[in-house]
Amino acid sequence: MSSHREAPEISKDPVADSTDLYAFVSPDKPDTVTLIANYIPLQSAAGGPNFYEFGEDVKYNIHIDTRGNGDADITYEFRFTTTLGDPDTFLYNTGPIGSLSSPNWNRKQHYEIIRWDLRGKKVVPTIIGQNLKCPPCNIGPLSTPKYATKLAEPAIHTLSDGVKVFAGQRAEGFYVDLGSIFDLGNLRPFENLNVFGKAIGLQSAAGVNATKLLNVHSIAMQIPVSQITEKDRPVIGVWTSASRQRVRIADSPGKHIFSGPFQQVSRLGMPLVNEVLIPMGAKDFWNGQQPVGDKQFAKYVANPELAGLLPVLYPDVFPRLAKLVASKKPRIDLEAILLTGIPSGIITGFTNFTGAVAADMLRLNTSIPPSSDPNILGLLGGDVAGFPNGRRVFDDVVSVELRAIAGLTYHLVDKKYKPDKAAGKLTDGLTPSSLGMPFLDAFPYLGVPFDGYDDPSS
Amino acid sequence: MPDLDDSAAVAAGRTADTEGPAPSRRSVLKGAAGVGAAGIAASALVTTAIAPASAATKATRTKKTSDDEATSDDIVVHVRDAASGELDVYRGTAHIEVHDHALAAHLARISR
Numbered sequence A: 001m002s003s004h005r006e007a008p009e010i011s012k013d014p015v016a017d018s019t020d021l022y023a024f025v026s027p028d029k030p031d032t033v034t035l036i037a038n039y040i041p042l043q044s045a046a047g048g049p050n051f052y053e054f055g056e057d058v059k060y061n062i063h064i065d066t067r068g069n070g071d072a073d074i075t076y077e078f079r080f081t082t083t084l085g086d087p088d089t090f091l092y093n094t095g096p097i098g099s100l101s102s103p104n105w106n107r108k109q110h111y112e113i114i115r116w117d118l119r120g121k122k123v124v125p126t127i128i129g130q131n132l133k134c135p136p137c138n139i140g141p142l143s144t145p146k147y148a149t150k151l152a153e154p155a156i157h158t159l160s161d162g163v164k165v166f167a168g169q170r171a172e173g174f175y176v177d178l179g180s181i182f183d184l185g186n187l188r189p190f191e192n193l194n195v196f197g198k199a200i201g202l203q204s205a206a207g208v209n210a211t212k213l214l215n216v217h218s219i220a221m222q223i224p225v226s227q228i229t230e231k232d233r234p235v236i237g238v239w240t241s242a243s244r245q246r247v248r249i250a251d252s253p254g255k256h257i258f259s260g261p262f263q264q265v266s267r268l269g270m271p272l273v274n275e276v277l278i279p280m281g282a283k284d285f286w287n288g289q290q291p292v293g294d295k296q297f298a299k300y301v302a303n304p305e306l307a308g309l310l311p312v313l314y315p316d317v318f319p320r321l322a323k324l325v326a327s328k329k330p331r332i333d334l335e336a337i338l339l340t341g342i343p344s345g346i347i348t349g350f351t352n353f354t355g356a357v358a359a360d361m362l363r364l365n366t367s368i369p370p371s372s373d374p375n376i377l378g379l380l381g382g383d384v385a386g387f388p389n390g391r392r393v394f395d396d397v398v399s400v401e402l403r404a405i406a407g408l409t410y411h412l413v414d415k416k417y418k419p420d421k422a423a424g425k426l427t428d429g430l431t432p433s434s435l436g437m438p439f440l441d442a443f444p445y446l447g448v449p450f451d452g453y454d455d456p457s458s
Numbered sequence B: 001m002p003d004l005d006d007s008a009a010v011a012a013g014r015t016a017d018t019e020g021p022a023p024s025r026r027s028v029l030k031g032a033a034g035v036g037a038a039g040i041a042a043s044a045l046v047t048t049a050i051a052p053a054s055a056a057t058k059a060t061r062t063k064k065t066s067d068d069e070a071t072s073d074d075i076v077v078h079v080r081d082a083a084s085g086e087l088d089v090y091r092g093t094a095h096i097e098v099h100d101h102a103l104a105a106h107l108a109r110i111s112r
Helices: A147-155 A196-198 A273-277 A281-288 A292-301 A305-313 A319-327 A331-338 A397-405 B005-013 B101-110
Strands: A020-024 A032-044 A056-065 A074-084 A107-117 A124-133 A163-171 A214-224 A235-252 A256-266 A362-365 B058-061 B073-083 B086-091 B094-099
Touching: A020 A235, A020 A256, A020 A292, A020 A362, A032 A056, A032 A163, A056 A214, A107 A163, A147 A163, A196 A305, A214 B005, A235 B058, A235 B073, A256 A281, A256 B073, A273 A281, A273 A292, A273 A305, A281 A292, A305 A319, A305 A397, A331 A397, B073 B101, B086 B101
Parallel strands: none
Antiparallel strands: A020 A032, A032 A214, A056 A074, A056 A235, A074 A107, A107 A124, A163 A214, A235 A256, A235 A362, A256 B086, A256 B094, B058 B094, B073 B086, B086 B094
């Protein structure tokens, strides 16, 4: 998945597991950028009585590199606190939750936000929000009636500096056919060409979305562009991270002692990097590193294992890719897309280059206005406002990255290279409609979470 | 760039009040499993503070904090290598690397 359960250690720690990161110029408010960091993957809507919540012991960060050096220049830190109203009931709620202050809601969360300005010699932290309320999880029509208007919308807070924030449950926005892809690289639309699929007579089929009817927890911000860009530098790099203190002692049942510095246990910039490009033995280590040090991982981007597997899994479908892999030429195209941004002069009228520092960040050129006719294939579909220029909630990052790894983008750096025809058609067969819940036209854009009564089966 | 994950709460002058239990006057001495290269199994909670550092103690406070007193009084000691006297001391959001043969030996004795 984009980054759901992508490394052995973090797969056992869902509360700190960053799953997706989005960054885009807000389509309905183009003087702002929307950043969304998702955590706690694969939530079944019916997952009570202890419904999903952020970790009080986790420090959630959204980092922004404004100067192109791979380091954070601005960091927004989120810390959550849980309040238990009545410890003598087993219930999450003892009646309908009609508002965020409802006494029927037994387990509430709120949070504070610290903005760190790291550009000067002296670190300047500012608390920009305190006691901000999260919405409850969407339980069902009896417990959380009028969820969207009475619970979710009131949980959108506007801070004094004009920043909008939301932290709470949302419908999953990432669509992917996990069940097929992790079954030996199978893509259902092309499974008749897969070496193993062909052997058992599989025929081309439609994709099946593995995240359908599932929820996630989002930390969303809508920030005036002027607050997160430098003069004459419209391109920003964004990533999210989660950290835990190094020592945790189970002191007594339900009570823990925490001590020591915070240590990063999860991070996410570009989708699917740690998932697909970083080998199993390095994934946990990758999660603990900073983007500025990503040169150490560049070899995995320059020579991706998946590029070598595609011609093997799909015999005779990728002959040109096979030759490219055999040549051992580094995939400069992927390094640009994933580690530095695309320099100007490669694609007419477009750049999201941040500099020579190889760093896994989601790069957004904030000077490019939102598209009035967006294409889910983003840049590959001729839509410069879409992935990998940032990432919108509906962008089909699976197809884009599959095609890029299959060689579709290599001609950008080697005009003599002709991609295989199949490289331009690769897909797992899904679109945003595969999610089963529409995106919103306004902040926080990700859809209303599925409720456990109506969608209990996932 | 300052390492936020190591020093954030400190630089902000704020207390790490959400992740830990209410402060107590207790010191926590904890050792990792094993002896020698694998460390000492001294996962004992004791009510005494760590003995004053001996003349042989060398401490490197890699994560100095200004609000240790405010964050928590819990102190966690990890005997990384009893043979060399290498210990990690955690307090609040600080991590101090200590070399103290006597203390390591003492912890080794009481953990048996």
